[in-house]
Amino acid sequence: MMKADEERELIERARRGEVEAFMQLVREYEHRILQLTYNLTRNREDAADLTQETFLQAFRAIKDFKGNSSFLTWLHRIAVNLSLNFLKKHRHASNYLEDIDGLEEKGRGAELAEAGGIPSVEDSWLSQELRTNLEKALEELPPAFQATFSLVVQEGMSHKQAAEVLGCSENTVSWRMHEARKMLKKKLQPFLSIE
Amino acid sequence: MKCERAQKLISDRLDGKLSSWRQKRLDRHLTTCEVCRDYLLSQEIIQREALKIGAVDYPPEWWRQFEQALQAKLIQSTPGEEVISVLPAGISADISDIKGDKNSNKKGRSWAFKPNAMQAASLLVVVAATLFLIIYIGRSKNEELPLPLILSYEDSYFNLSQILAEDEEAASNLARSLEETIIEETLLAGPEGTFIDIDYDFKTDNYEMVPEILQFENLNSEEGL
Numbered sequence: 407m408m409k410a411d412e413e414r415e416l417i418e419r420a421r422r423g424e425v426e427a428f429m430q431l432v433r434e435y436e437h438r439i440l441q442l443t444y445n446l447t448r449n450r451e452d453a454a455d456l457t458q459e460t461f462l463q464a465f466r467a468i469k470d471f472k473g474n475s476s477f478l479t480w481l482h483r484i485a486v487n488l489s490l491n492f493l494k495k496h497r498h499a500s501n502y503l504e505d506i507d508g509l510e511e512k513g514r515g516a517e518l519a520e521a522g523g524i525p526s527v528e529d530s531w532l533s534q535e536l537r538t539n540l541e542k543a544l545e546e547l548p549p550a551f552q553a554t555f556s557l558v559v560q561e562g563m564s565h566k567q568a569a570e571v572l573g574c575s576e577n578t579v580s581w582r583m584h585e586a587r588k589m590l591k592k593k594l595q596p597f598l599s600i601e
Numbered sequence: 602m603k604c605e606r607a608q609k610l611i612s613d614r615l616d617g618k619l620s621s622w623r624q625k626r627l628d629r630h631l632t633t634c635e636v637c638r639d640y641l642l643s644q645e646i647i648q649r650e651a652l653k654i655g656a657v658d659y660p661p662e663w664w665r666q667f668e669q670a671l672q673a674k675l676i677q678s679t680p681g682e683e684v685i686s687v688l689p690a691g692i693s694a695d696i697s698d699i700k701g702d703k704n705s706n707k708k709g710r711s712w713a714f715k716p717n718a719m720q721a722a723s724l725l726v727v728v729a730a731t732l733f734l735i736i737y738i739g740r741s742k743n744e745e746l747p748l749p750l751i752l753s754y755e756d757s758y759f760n761l762s763q764i765l766a767e768d769e770e771a772a773s774n775l776a777r778s779l780e781e782t783i784i785e786e787t788l789l790a791g792p793e794g795t796f797i798d799i800d801y802d803f804k805t806d807n808y809e810m811v812p813e814i815l816q817f818e819n820l821n822s823e824e825g826l
Binding site: 425428429432433436437440441444450453454457458461462465466533536537540541544555558559560564565575577578580581583584585587588590591594598 | 608609612613615616617618640643644646647648650651652653654656657658659664667668670671672674675676678769770773774777
């Protein structure tokens with residue numbers, strides 16, 4: 407975990423065009439940005455491209471980073487906006503189907519192991535079925551709702567932090583979360599009733 | 602409390618955003634409502650599973666290649682090199698300054714407006730057309746909305762309720778704001794104050810008022826109240 411002073415110094419050096427200083431910031435935050443873009447796109451290649459683009463855009467705009475929010479929040483805002491733009495342009499059903507086919511081919515266990523997650527004993531077939539359909543339901547949420555859900559649930563942000571990233575009010579975050587949950591429950595009803 | 606309201610509180614609770622007195626109101630509702638208990642259980646399952654599907658990572662070798670590729674692109678690029686089209690509001694890009702730094706042999710771009718005769722004439726036409734439209738639309742609006750209707754409290758209320766019925770986000774924000782105002786008023790009323798729990802449904806224009814005696818000592822302990 408990087409100290410605030412160290413981060414400020416790296417940002418200053420990056421502003422002066424020092425690539426190596428910026429790369430240290432990249433190494434600090436690349437995993438979190440990749441996680442966020444993956445949560446939004448559900449596609450590893452797209453997530454990697456969007457992560458790279460996020461850092462490129464951040465480097466080009468770093469002179470405009472005023473430090474009003476944290477550097478990570480600023481990166482999140484760029485990543486979310488890039489991802490939402492990407493989703494608006496490229497989202498269609500076939501993307502999802504390709505991804506799901508890929509997962510089924512590989513087997514969900516292999517996918518989880520590759521991702522570093524080890525399935526627990528109680529990770530039943532029903533649970534996996536629910537999770538697969540949850541991924542699909544998340545992808546089908548309107549992009550703004552998907553981004554909000556991802557930031558709050560998967561990134562563990564408070565409503566305030568998510569509002570800062572999304573550039574909206576806390577009330578809007580709260581309302582979007584409620585609506586997103588209602589939509590998810592509606593889509594997952596058959597799988598939830600089994601549980 | 603209506604189920605829709607309870608389910609909104611359930612969502613806030615799952616996000617750790619529910620104050621303790623709202624939590625108590627929700628708990629009271631949950632003891633009597635099986636539908637909302639099921640809803641809470643379903644949402645807890647969804648939340649738990651959503652956390653499991655998030656994880657993605659790559660081996661160190663992949664990250665090394667990723668960083669090398671990024672570094673190569675960064676070297677070719679300079680901070681402030683191009684307009685950032687994807688930046689959200691609030692992250693302004695003062696491109697003219699940055700371009701001035703980078704291309705020191707070029708003059709910084711001036712944003713001063715220097716119209717030629719043709720542009721000035723076009724501008725005049727646009728201004729005249731805009732003024733005409735403003736006056737015309739203003740008159741039309743006045744014709745559509747006679748003064749008694751504008752001044753009528755009931756009609757205004759009806760118009761507002763129609764707007765809110767079409768805009769769920771605005772309705773939700775207004776409901777929350779109203780509720781918080783009522784709570785503040787109730788707190789000001791003193792320990793004998795009676796809280797009126799209002800559940801208003803903007804879609805059906807139905808509301809329910811449930812008098813509820815507050816546990817004042819609990820409210821006092823609320824953060825921010």
